[in-house]
């Protein structure tokens with residue numbers, strides 16, 4: 001389940017009943033795909049796309065998406081910093097940005113034309129649709145890992161267009177989600 005923070009109002013939303021309507025009010029579609037399909041998060045991309053094919057086809061029909069792929073990012077990804085630098089400044093796209101998170105975490109900051117900036121921390125099982133034209137930016141969490149299904153109306157139209165507003169520099173990409181802490185050896189025997 002995503003965690004929403006509204007830094008300018010010192011407010012956070014983690015109640016599942018509150019998250020979807022709040023995001024809808026700022027133009028963001030959010031849903032959970034549950035139950036998750038029984039597939040490991042490190043399965044080959046083709047297997048993940050096959051496991052979620054019913055959901056993907058439904059979204060394609062609803063949103064006019066024509067292709068889907070799996071984006072895989074981790075600290076070993078060549079050129080990771082350059083890749084992230086393209087998306088961590090306020091921008092928009094002509095096309096929707098649609099992500100279903102398979103593994104890892106990240107933060108979308110959304111800057112509505114009216115209203116405060118909202119941070120959406122996404123995790124496995126979260127589907128988010130950022131409509132074309134929405135001002136936003138994206139950061140990974142500290143472990144710098146994410147794996148997600150992406151859907152495209154036209155991959156060629158998905159280039160970032162920067163606002164150059166500098167608004168993004170006023171918000172820290174702080175993740176609140178449970179960090180993975182390996183169990184102590186004594187706990188593994190319980």
Ligand SMILES: [Fe+2]
Pocket residue numbers: 087091092093097136137138160
């Ligand atoms: Fe984007």
